[in-house]
Amino acid sequence: MRAILERQTVRNSLSNAEDCDAQSARVGGGSSEFTSDEGGGACRPNKPRLERRAVKLIGVLDWLLDAIAPPRCIGCDMLGARGFCVTCRAPALPAGALTLDGVPVFAAGLYAGALAAAIRRFKYDSRPDLAAPLAALLSQPARDLARAGPSFVPVPLSAERLAERGYNQAALLARALAKASRGRVEPRLLRRLRSTRQQARLDARERRENMLGAFTVRAARVPERAVLVDDVVTTGATAEECIHALRERGVDVLAVLALARTERE
Numbered sequence: 001m002r003a004i005l006e007r008q009t010v011r012n013s014l015s016n017a018e019d020c021d022a023q024s025a026r027v028g029g030g031s032s033e034f035t036s037d038e039g040g041g042a043c044r045p046n047k048p049r050l051e052r053r054a055v056k057l058i059g060v061l062d063w064l065l066d067a068i069a070p071p072r073c074i075g076c077d078m079l080g081a082r083g084f085c086v087t088c089r090a091p092a093l094p095a096g097a098l099t100l101d102g103v104p105v106f107a108a109g110l111y112a113g114a115l116a117a118a119i120r121r122f123k124y125d126s127r128p129d130l131a132a133p134l135a136a137l138l139s140q141p142a143r144d145l146a147r148a149g150p151s152f153v154p155v156p157l158s159a160e161r162l163a164e165r166g167y168n169q170a171a172l173l174a175r176a177l178a179k180a181s182r183g184r185v186e187p188r189l190l191r192r193l194r195s196t197r198q199q200a201r202l203d204a205r206e207r208r209e210n211m212l213g214a215f216t217v218r219a220a221r222v223p224e225r226a227v228l229v230d231d232v233v234t235t236g237a238t239a240e241e242c243i244h245a246l247r248e249r250g251v252d253v254l255a256v257l258a259l260a261r262t263e264r265e
């Protein structure tokens with residue numbers, strides 16, 4: 001029930017938020033992490049009364065949603081857990097330092113166990129509502145990076161994949177990260193020039209060749225700084241090509257934020 005409601009909220013916001021910035025898109029619906037943040041900020045006395053009422057109303061709606069459909073673990077669907085449940089939290093290993101062309105990669109963990117399960121549900125089980133709880137795993141580095149005023153830029157999907165899935169998971173993450181860190185999101189800054197072969201069966205060298213020149217920056221005006229956002233960094237070939245495309249237009253890429261990364265071969 002909750003998932004259905006949240007998916008509906010995401011779909012609604014997706015339909016009119018593709019081009020606008022993150023502030024106006026309430027992606028992820030009832031994530032308590034993000035709404036409580038907003039609630040804290042919104043209670044300052046100089047906020048207009050209408051806005052305070054809206055925040056209160058959202059709080060009540062969240063409470064009602066919790067009452068009707070309590071939160072579930074994003075890894076195993078266990079009732080009552082927000083984010084990961086106690087069992088799922090344990091297997092997620094901390095990711096070590098990794099850089100791609102001098103750009104640091106921040107990942108919430110290695111692509112394994114409950115984290116991998118949650119990412120698969122997010123991407124393949126039509127669960128765009130998991131964007132907010134998953135993005136919450138990266139809220140600390142996102143907030144730190146947001147101080148430099150970058151735009152959060154998602155790795156784009158091919159048109160076919162987008163049509164098939166109905167949403168770009170990296171764009172949903174970028175929106176959620178921008179929202180949580182009060183930053184900007186530019187969901188359409190990068191464009192995939194051509195459809196690339198499925199990366200899964202290719203080795204590192206083939207992946208690199210497959211991705212060469214696959215992306216371009218299509219905006220007339222570009223941000224000074226960017227944080228690249230993707231769901232999983234595997235060999236880093238995709239992220240590296242995005243970094244090159246951004247750099248070609250003079251954009252300073254501060255970091256790559258990914259939910260998970262695989263161990264490098």
Ligand SMILES: [Zn+2]
Nearest residue numbers: 073076085088
């Ligand atoms: Zn769990």
